[in-house]
Amino acid sequence: MGRFDRVYAWFDDRLGLSKAQTFLGKAFPAEDSYLLGEVAAFCFLLLVLTGIFLGFFFEPSTTEVTYEGSVAEYQGEEMPEAFVSVLNITYDVPFGMFIRRLHHWAAHLFIASIGLHMLRVFFTGAYRNPREINWLVGTALASLAMAAAYTGYALPFDEFASTAASIGYNIATSIPLLGDPIGQIVFGGDFPSTATVPRLFFLHVLVIPLLIAGLLGLHFVILIRQKHTEAPRDEDVTGREHVDRDDDSVVIGLPMVPNQAAVSAAVFFLTLAVLSLLAGFLPVHNIAEYGPTDPASTPSLVMPDWFLMWGYGFLKLTPAWMSFDLFGVHVSSEFVGGLLLPGLVFVSVAVWPFIDYESEPTHFGADPLERPVPTAVGIAGVVFVMLASIAGMDVIVADLVGSTTAVIRPYLTAILIIGPILAGLTTYAVLGGFGNDEQAGGRATDNDGGDRSDARSDAIDTPDETSPVADKDGKQPEDPDE
Template sequence: MSRGKRLYDWFDSRLGVEEGQEFLGKAFPAEDSFLLGEVALFCFLFLVLSGVFLGFFYEPSTSDVEYDGSVAEYQGEEMPEAFVSVLHITYTVPFGMFIRRLHHWAAHLFVASIGLHMLRVFFTGAYRNPREPNWVVGTGLAVLAMGAAYTGYALPFDEFAATATSIGYNLTVSVPLIGDFLGAIVFGGQFPTSATIPRLYFLHVLVIPAAIAVGLAVHMAILIRQKHTEAPRDGDVRAGGRTVDEDDDSVIVGLPAVPNQTAVSAVVFFLTAATLSALAGFLPVHNVAEYGPNDPAATPELIMPDWFLMWVYGFLKLLPTWLSFSVGPVHVSTEFIGGIVLPGLVFAAVVAWPFVDRTEEIHFTADPLDRPLPTAVGVAAVAFIMIASIAGMNNILASQVLGTTTNVVNPILTAALLGVPPLFGAVTYLLLRGDASGPESGRESSPTAADAGGGGDD
């Protein structure tokens, strides 16, 4: 018996390697859009690895220390230790600027890939019975991804980041009855206090990443347990040494997990790494040296959140102050309505949709053009978020683009937010209802394997 065979038998007797052979042959869909979930997974991996590197040099403290580094304008100044450590990472630590940029762009691509993945699932109807639980888990992962980005946004403790983070504090304390308690828990009291940065750092590097890791594990476990969706077949398919009927939804047709899908995943991994490296190498990120350390007595001229939170900022910009009201001792402010209630309703609608679009168990993906109502709802929702995001930049739109004031622009944006999404949705529905005349169809897959067990994508 060869050494290789003895080594294999040793592992097989202890880990049941032979039993895992069946999983290696599981079929995965040969659809490029199905790889968006893998992009998100790899971005999270790069976030963890780059975050570990940055964590070796970052100091989560607002205590003042004397700066003695390579930025001449701050030499000898007393500044918050968190800000000083970010300057040190950026301008002194070897590859520090590159890793910081990579971490930044990985966070943006992480959120973007989750969003695109959810759009693909929505428009192809892959959220339908029995995959509603994974849609809910995926929505939770999207919320956690934005939460991780927000908590990391404050950590440099420069003037811009601290001012932008204070918006989140104001929204937190605006919650009726329990706002001050929540502010004390998350921010350590009235923002900013000496406890603010340590608490946000704790949330950013441990609590939220752990929750994301658990969510990803649950997401993957459900994917493995359930059969993945696949594009409708044009006819009977010869795969895995047998013929699979075009309507047989008990069998999965696609690429074998090993070696085909493994090779595809490796390509996606390196393409993700190359994309992030190119972004980190050529595109700058937030310049902390330009803004300087946090100064409670000053406010930067232009404050706005990242693109994936801009729609929430848009709600805050458009809601009039007269919407605030009180019921006895309970005060409901426009900050609470625009920053908590409306975003909460948006995510509640996203979570609830699979239970609204109830149907019999579905195995195959759908052609969005054959689903007038869901597609119309999706188009209207995308238009709603886009217009709200534009509203978050109303000051730039007014002063730099239109040469006017926000008082002129805001009513127009409000009318657009209320009127354009229903209009787009209605037009989409009418166009698709007239064209929808056949069964749901989709792009042809490239089947090379068949699997009657649980699959790998939603």
């Protein structure tokens, strides 16, 4: 035994390295759409890193200070310290503008990739037994990502940010019974109080990122424990040996090290490259143009970013008469549009795996074209969110059609109700749902056959660098996860 082998054997004896090696050989599906989750994870990492940089220069305070930076028009003016510090980051701190833009674009890509990842999981039915828990964890992650973005863009306390924060404050305080304490805790009391920016800052840089990091850890632990689903296999899939199309006791894919690790590294650098390009060439939220907050005025066109637009749409479309009293408790239309309806959307998403319930473990992703009901529901959901987002831009729509928001809102409401139903029915019809009931269950039943989740726990062989591997569980050493 050579010296290296002896050292290795010593460590192996104490740390069980051969088990780790087995773990490192776990198979990852060689499917591009499975990389969307990785893009989201890398965006989170970049958000944390760029956020740390910004944290060194941002001042979470609304105390008025004299501006002495390099933007000529504000020279010598008294302005909130938070606003002044973001101006400094943008125009005076070396690399500040680039990092601020990188942080901004990473936030957008984070939410976009979460949305697409969620759609991939939804349309392939990857949320079904045994992955319902990870779907729930994912739904919580999606809502936290939006909360992170919201608390972030209130921070510079420019004219736009303070308007957004005041809308959030009004919605929060509209919560029946709990509104006032929540307004006190989250926004520091009557808006705008001097505590508003420090509270939102605390949520943005500590509470929400920690929750996201914790849930992300749980997401990955569950994923490693349960394994990925696999895309339906082609007839001729082979690794070292032929694997049956329907044999879900075997995982086919690239071993985590070195193949998948190399793919992930490429995904990371591509994500970084795309974000750097965006940050280099596309300006973000120009606070110098918006100017510091001015309690006496409201910007003419207030609109949230695209990912919150659907919630804003609900707020716009909920008519004032929807305020009512229930058992002596006042429920305002602001609460209905701003929290109840968006909350119902999240609850519907969360409970979906229990509606499209599968009693047996299902380890193959489904073909969406073979599942008319879930696919139709998914398309209806996407259309619903898109139409709600258009309703959030009602000012622009009214401008386009030469009318007023008051006139077009009833039409937008009707379209919001009818559009998704039509889209869902059309999808269902196109997929043969009306004519061919057998298809409606789809592949869900193709992969039944008892509890095979344990059988799949060993995807470990490390084959040659290029071909997909097929790992038979029966031939593997004991499961490193046990």
